[in-house]
Amino acid sequence: MGSPVNVLDGDYLAITLLVTAGYQLTGFAIAWTFQFDKITDFTGGSNFFILALLTLLLGQEFHGRNILASVFVMVWAARLAGFLLFRVLKTGSDTRFDDIRSHFFKFFGFWIGQILWVWVVSLPVTILNSPKVSAGVAPGFGTASDILGIIIWAIGWAVETAADLQKFRYKSTNPPKEKPIDVGLWAWSRHPPYFGEILCWWGIWTLSIAPALGGTHNSGARSALLGSLVSPLFTMILLLFGSGVPTAEKPVAQRFYKMAYPEDDTLTGHDHGERKPTNAAWANYQAYRGQTSILIPLPPTIYRALPLWVKRTVLFDLPMYEWTPRS
Incomplete structure (x- = not known):
């Protein structure tokens, strides 16, 4: 088995990029042809599973660290893809794509972005499983970075899973529409699944870098492992400044405002004075927003007491x- 693996050595990143591009473009072709959203998120999540399994099998080095990092990615991906597929099948469509689904280049651009997302974020496990890294001398499994990575990933996965389940159960009870979700982790964070996802990828990166910290003498492998820091950083940037928190906050605020002021069809900047809302929706939302951390879960009493500069810097609000x- 040694020689086929060696042939793949120099092209490892290219292979994973080609697999990702082929898988995502196939998904785009299906979604565009039939104009539906059933496979969009599933294709993204399941792609992570494919890359983790593929790179582990191609590397032919089944050490504890490689196996665990790959399994962590596959468990995370299977849960995410399965949950998102179940959700879209239950709701029937994904409103995020209502404005771009019928526009070829806009919809195609989303799928190109998904290629970039999957490939970049998968880099820690892709590089760890690469023969040039996995076949080198690495510290035995159980180093401080291994243990820390496992703990971070486990907390992140538990938070993300629990938050999605809590929200699903809450919505299934037909709650009052004028009241924001404030059950479980949602009482401590406005976006707990995003916080959990960020932790998951910091954990996978931390678990993957032990060979770079005290094992491999291959400077290229060391640099590649440390450079895979781009994975958790890209995840944070995407969720904090891209298709995560920004795209979730504004529609929620607008929805509660519209419930309070159904006659206002502008939502764009007219001064409505001190007019009182027609129901409690806007007041409920403002109260919830004022006491609930944007990302990092904190008890409301603690969050309210913190100075604004702490909220802006440490808590990313x-x-x-x-x-x-x-506005």
């Missing part, structure tokens, strides 16, 4: 997430 009718 940035002004860009704020929305008012005049």
Whole structure:
């Protein structure tokens, strides 16, 4: 088995990129042809599973660290893909794509972005499983970085899983529409699944870098492992500034405002004075927003007591997430 693996050595990243591009473009062709969203998120999540399993099998080095890092990615991907597929099948469509589904280049651009997301975020396990890294001398499994990575990933996965389950159960009870979700982790964070996802990828990266910290003498492998830091950083940037928190905050605020002021069809900047809302929706949302951390879970009593500069810097509660009718 040694020689086929060696042939793949120099092209390992290219192979995973080609597999990702082929899988995502096939998904795009199906989604565009039939104009539906049933496979969009599933294709993204399941792609991570494919890359983790593929790179582990191609590397032919089944050490504890390689196996565990790959399994962590596959468990995370299977849960995410399965949950998102179940959700879209239950709801029938994904409203995020309503404005781009019928526009070829806009919809195609989303899938190109998904290729980039999957390939970049998978880099820690892809590089760890690469023969040039996995076949080198690495410290035995159980180093401090291994243990820390396992703990971080486990907390992140538990938070993400629990938050998705809590929200699903909450919505299935037909709760009052004018009241934001404030059960379980959602009482401590406005976006706990995003926090859990960020932790998962910090954990996978931390678990994967032990050979770079004290094992391999291959400088290229060491640099590649440390450079895979781009994975958790890209995840944070995407969720904090891209298709995560920003795209979730504004529609929620607008929905509660519209419930309070159904006659206002502008939502763009007219001064409505001190007019009282027609129901409690807007007041409920503002109260929830004022006491609930944007990302990192904290008890409301602690969050309220923190100075604004701490919320802005340490907790990432940035002004860009704020929305008012005049914004």
